[in-house]
Amino acid sequence: MKYPTVTATLAAATMAFGFSAPVHATGKMTCEAGPQSGWVSRADLEADLVEKGWKIKKSKVDGGCYEVYGTTPEGDRVEAYFHPVSMEKLLVLRRGKELFRKK
């Protein structure tokens, strides 16, 4: 009964580790933008992008930046990072492939 006990313990430990791991920022982009009170609202950013021809699926905060999932005016389905104060476009990724990065 040695093997089963060891396996069961290891399996349980793996799962416990997995389920207790905190939600991290993805680390794809970080923004130092000060307190959230000074940020442009997500709704304003989305409205601005829609005006520029974007289609938005959803948006959230990641690494202190706004992360937007949607389609660019050029028709690329992407995830894109924007500075939450200046609304500047910082990074555009299509399934991990970099389509744009601010120089």
Next chain:
Amino acid sequence: MELMTAALRTLNSLPVFWLVLSLPALALMRGFWAGDIIAMDMLHPTGEFSARFMIIAMIISPLITIFGNRGWTGWLLRRRRSFGVAAFVYAMLHMVFYIVDMEELEPILAEFWAPGIWTGWAAMLFFVPLAITSNDASMRWLKRRWKILQRLVYGAALLTLAHWLLIHDGMTGALVHFIPLFMLQLLRMIITYGRKKKNVIKADSPRPL
């Protein structure tokens, strides 16, 4: 008392088990139709349940090797096909919601060769022959070849793992699911190898006088 036995038998029947396996999908579909979950957010849970059911189907043999034939391993074995078919159905849902989310063919083709994407399509391709031969008629028709064909599941599992690791931010979710599978398969190999070696030694040793 008889009524009680009949009720318990019904509860323990395969159709009820299928219903249980479909509960996550039903809850997700309800959320989608109600507008609470967008197509994009259907992808992670449908994919995760597909992988989960595939892994459960794959650990039943190792569990039997490790623990021997017991009541509960037999119970699981009788439900292995249900787990496998459920894995396929959730993978189909996963694919359908991916297409719904992408909306058009052009962006799907544009990202097809992204490492996190083609591995998903390839895993789906492996799942198809597994699913269509998951019935008694196919088992009878293919005989010994059926078992060989079903080994495609190892390819499907590797592709699923690659797809998950490459598409998702962070590896924790994928590893939490696949490490137990890997450990149980490894243990099964060690035990099977050990038993074979023992038999060889027995066969080689001189006969007792």
